[in-house]
Amino acid sequence: MTAPSAPSAPSAPSGPSVADERARLLNLAYRMLGSRAEAEDVVQETYARWYALSEPQRAAVLAPHSWLTKVAGRICLDVLRSARVRRESYVGEWIPEPLPERTEWLAGAAYEGAADPAERVTLDESVSMAFLVVLEAMTPAERVAFVLHDVFRYPFDEVADIVGRSSAACRQLASSARRRVRDARSSAGTVPTGGRARVVREFKEAWEAADIQALVALLDPGATAVGDGGGLVSAVTRPIEGAERVARFFAERTLPGRLSVEETLVNGQPGLVAALDGAVVAVYAFDVVDARIHRIWAVLNPEKLRPWTEQRP
Numbered sequence: 439m440t441a442p443s444a445p446s447a448p449s450a451p452s453g454p455s456v457a458d459e460r461a462r463l464l465n466l467a468y469r470m471l472g473s474r475a476e477a478e479d480v481v482q483e484t485y486a487r488w489y490a491l492s493e494p495q496r497a498a499v500l501a502p503h504s505w506l507t508k509v510a511g512r513i514c515l516d517v518l519r520s521a522r523v524r525r526e527s528y529v530g531e532w533i534p535e536p537l538p539e540r541t542e543w544l545a546g547a548a549y550e551g552a553a554d555p556a557e558r559v560t561l562d563e564s565v566s567m568a569f570l571v572v573l574e575a576m577t578p579a580e581r582v583a584f585v586l587h588d589v590f591r592y593p594f595d596e597v598a599d600i601v602g603r604s605s606a607a608c609r610q611l612a613s614s615a616r617r618r619v620r621d622a623r624s625s626a627g628t629v630p631t632g633g634r635a636r637v638v639r640e641f642k643e644a645w646e647a648a649d650i651q652a653l654v655a656l657l658d659p660g661a662t663a664v665g666d667g668g669g670l671v672s673a674v675t676r677p678i679e680g681a682e683r684v685a686r687f688f689a690e691r692t693l694p695g696r697l698s699v700e701e702t703l704v705n706g707q708p709g710l711v712a713a714l715d716g717a718v719v720a721v722y723a724f725d726v727v728d729a730r731i732h733r734i735w736a737v738l739n740p741e742k743l744r745p746w747t748e749q750r751p
Contacts, residue, residue, distance in 0.1 A: 456488070456502045463510050469585050470514040471521070472534030472570045474745060480517065484510045504596065511582055511600035518578035529669030531677065533735045534570040535742045536721045538749050539703035564589045567705050567723035567735055572622045576615050583608045584615035634726040635701070635708040641724070641731060642699055642710055645688050653685035658730040663687060668739030671719075684734065711746060718746040 460481060467477035487509055488496070499505045525532050563569055564585070573581050579601055586592040586600065587608070594605040594612075601608055637656060644652035663684045667673030678684050697719070702711045710722040721743060725733040737743065 456506065459503065459506050460485075463506060466507070466585065466590055467510055467514055468537075469564050469570070469573070469589060470511075470582055471517055472574060473742075474535045474537065475741070476517055476521075480510055480513045483513055507586075507592070508596075508600050511586060512602075515578055515582050515601065518581060522578070529667070530673055530675040531664045531666050532574075533664060533666035533737050533742075534567060534574065536567065536709075536723055536735075536737050536746075537565065537705050538746050562706050565705050566707050568622070568707075568725045568733070569619070570705070571733075571735070572618055573615075575618060577611075579603070580611045580615040583611040584619075587612045588616065588619075633729060634724070637726050637729060637731060638708040638710065638724055639701060642701065646699070648689045650685045650689045653689060654681045656731055657681035657684055658727060658732045661731055661733065663734040663736065665736040666739050666742070668741060670740055671738050673736070673738050718743050721746060 463481045463484060464477055467480040468474060471477055471480070484506055488502075488506065491499075496502075573585070576584065583597050583601055586597045587594060594608045597608045597612075598605045601611070603611070641653065641656050644656060659681050660679070661681050661684050663674075663678040665673035674687075678687050697712055697714050699710055699712045702709055704711075704721055704723040707723065708726075709724060711718055712720040712722070719738065719740075721737045723735040723737075724731055
């Protein structure tokens with residue numbers, strides 16, 4: 439949607455009050471949706487609606503920051519509701535879109551509102567694959583309320599205006615979402631980043647050697663591996679469960695000579711990226727619990743891997 443007076447590059451709105459909003463809105467929309475492409479569409483639509491306003495209407499907006507957030511939040515809520523229907527027909531498992539190491543999406547200024555420090559979620563934590571998977575289990579309203587309040591620190595009266603419910607109802611939504619996050623945190627244990635990187639490196643080495651026993655030793659007994667090919671490339675359509683089965687699955691898929699696997703950061707956490715003739719064909723994210731791999735997410739859907747190929751030299 440564009441207005442006749444809209445500039446050709448809506449990603450850079452005029453005026454100092456809104457000039458630096460794009461990165462913040464991208465960060466917010468990605469955490470709400472788990473999709474870079476959908477987040478970009480949301481931000482584009484948000485700015486299109488801003489420029490669709492007349493000059494007097496824009497001048498009458500006392501807080502463009504809040505206006506843009508409200509519009510983006512409402513669009514995200516609509517996208518989440520429709521996404522639930524679309525994902526029912528998605529081929530195989532749906533995994534949030536992974537982010538490359540060098541990206542503006544992994545950081546951004548949070549709203550400095552009041553919040554209980556004990557309940558706060560850092561921006562780094564909120565973009566990890568494990569965290570995004572927890573968000574996927576929430577209802578659209580829960581997810582939007584939680585991300586706005588617990589991650590970006592918006593007060594509940596502003597959240598209520600976006601979600602279209604009362605402040606009390608939004609508190610209940612965020613509280614329900616917080617319990618899901620707390621349960622996931624309590625089962626995850628504490629593993630320093632260096633320790634996670636070591637485990638991922640040893641997994642890569644064991645995979646390259648097709649060493650089933652070494653792989654089993656690195657996996658939690660209840661480990662699961664999930665693949666997302668989106669129906670565009672071959673991928674298992676159901677999770678693989680159990681350390682032995684996961685280990686055999688990887689060991690039996692030896693790496694061809696033209697395929698390189700490198701250590702990298704995936705959504706800010708240690709992971710692996712596989713490239714064939716320079717083109718990224720898979721990204722692997724890991725959830726490491728008590729020095730063992732609890733979950734592996736393999737994203738093979740080429741539509742979700744475009745940013746990874748684009749950023750390679």
